[in-house]
Amino acid sequence: MHRCYVHKSAWTEKGVLPSPEEIHHLRHVLRLKEGDEIEVFDGLGKHALACLSSATEQTPFTIVKGSVVQNKMPLQITLFQALPKGKRMDLIIEKAAELGVTSVWPLLTERVIVRMDRKQCAAKVERWQRVALSASKQCGTKWAPCVCPISSLSEALASMGRTDLFLVGSLRRNARQLHDVMRDVTTASTGCGTVKTFYRAALLIGPEGDLTDAETDDAVSAGAIPVTFGELVLRVETAALYGMSVLAYELARTR
DSSP states (O other), rough: EEEEEEEEEGBBBEEEEEEEEEEEHHHHIOOOOTTTTTEEESSEEEEEEEEOOOSSSTTTTEEEEEEEEEOOOOOOEEEEOOOSSSHHHHHHHHHHHHOOOOEEEEEEOOOOOOOHHHHHHHHHHHHHHHHHHHHHHHHSSSSEEEEOOOOOHHHHHHHHHOOEEEEEEOOTTTTHHHHHHHHHHHHOOTTTBOOOOOOOEEEOOOOOOOOHHHOOOOHHHOOOOEEESSSSOOOOHHHHHHHHHHHHHHHHOOO
C-alpha cells in the first residue's frame, strides 16, 4: 500500500489534506483514483488508513473510521553528525530514517571543510528533512527523524538533554571497543536484578580527520564514551551507518 506523509496540522477528525506536492504525486505519478486507499502518517507516531474521496485537488482524504493509531515513542537515538563533503550527508540522513534514528544534528566542527552562510544552512536543513520524510515513507516507519538546525558542537551538546548512553566515535588510542561497551550496557542490571532499559541514546561522529582533542574532551565532559569501530579507519558515512546500526540493534533488545 502506498504511504503519504501529512503534517500534524493538516489532520482533522474526518480527513487529512496532504501538501500540494504529495497530492500531485499521488494523483499524477501513482495515478490513484477516487476510492483508492493509502496509509497516511504524521512522522510523530500517528498513522491511519485514508481513502481518496474526490477528484478535486483541494479535498482531503477521508480517514477510514477506527483506523487512526498513535504509536508509542520508540527507542530515541540522536545522531550528532559533523558535515561531510559532497552529498554524503543525504545518504546518512536517508539511512538514519531507515534505522529508526529520531533526530539528527548536523554539526560544523573545527575540521569540517564545508562552510555555509545562514541562508545556505537553512536550505540544506530543509532539503535533508525532505530526504528524511521520503525515506520514512519508503521504509514503513511511523516516525520520521527531525533534522535540527546546523549547529556548533557546543550548541548541540548544550541542547542534548539527558541520555542513557552517549557514544563518540574516536581515533584515540584509549578509545574502547564498541562491542565491549555495548556488551556492558546491554547486560547491566539494576539492584533489583532486572536488565536496565535504555530509552535515549546518542552517537557523535566527527569529520574526516576526527574531532579535535578539545572537541572530544567536551563530548566526554557531556557524558560521552569514546569508542573505536575496529582497526580500520572508516569513512564518515560508513562510521555513521555502522554506529547507528549497532545502537538500533543492541538497544532494541533491552526494551
